[in-house]
Amino acid sequence: MKHKATLIVMMAITLLASCNRNKTDETAKQVDTIPEMVMHIQKCSRLYTAEYTFHKIITHQDKKTIKASLFKTDMSFDIPMSERKIAIPMDATVKAYIDFSNFSEKNITKYGNKIEITLPDPRIIMTSSKINHEDIKKDVSLMRSNFSDDELLSYEKQGRDQIIKAIPQTDILERAKMNAANNIIPMIKLMGYDEKNITINFRKDFSNNINNLIDKTTIEHGK
Template sequence: MSKFGQYLNGLLLLLLAGCSSSIPREEKVLAIKEMGALATTQYTVTKIVKASDNQTWYKIGDRKILLSVEANLKAGIDLTQLSEEDITSSGNSIQIKLPPPKILSLQLPPEKIRLEYEEVGLLRSEFSQEERTALLAQAEKQIEAAIPETGILETARSHTRDWITRFCQQLGYTEINIEFADQPTSILR
């Protein structure tokens, strides 16, 4: 589904939530499932990739390259995983168990990839497009490996909790408990 379609679905859901109808509030909450992926956090990460193959004994001259890569990370939750069992309500109280946050997209926009430095010896050829693509794949893997250090998933968890809380408040719920499937269940008292 396109981004415009997701935004349109979100807008329709908010309108649905605000309208008084015979649809139970719990079903309105379950209707957010139609939004699909809910991206609540976006980070921009810069990675520097360098390569040098001057260690090759049979080639004369050095060859070095330095690229800076700017990646866009989007994190949130997959609302399609919600089921009726994940939502319980009684009066003005609701409890929702959401799927764990995850990285929804990692993009390396071509316009954000810059050649910072390149040195090629006189008897050497420049880095080929295939070699540069391999360096970008390496950068993407390094960015993926560093995701836990960025804190993006915890930020997405917090932003998602805030968004769902506001959504439920618009439906008239005053006591809202939101949990995530990857965290231990807390007991309401």
């Protein structure tokens, strides 16, 4: 009986040591997954999470005028048969993305088996714009010259500017945030975290003023 009791005690000690070792190994593994997690998320680089296609008709109309002054009064007169009109169909693609190049361990907070990831602010960019030259409609009077390539480029720029101003009327920002979370959560689950313990959010002082998130200067053709 004495030997049996001693054996039981030794087995209990061995089991306790094994449990403590497993617990220590599990804790170490959880700590070690953070750098690995950062590395995998950084590999996303620029993650595009939402896309909108805009179709717009750009219109322009002008006519020649004569300016004169009579009795110190300025006057202007339209020249007959000098009117020009044009309607230009244009398609543009706008995308929302998240740039993970500066993502770091500062973006990750752990509470036991729970993990919270704060994503960088979404950004919005027009990635392409194209004029459908075959469907351009124009009416040019005999006394006027045709629209030049420079004028067409100018009208295209006006169209892009108008589309950018219309972006806040869409839900692209909310879609970008939701889709970003849907892309990141499976990656975190593969590292052993339960989905119910994963929280994806954005910084607390994140501004929903979409105009601050739009890149109004760059067009990345071919994206």
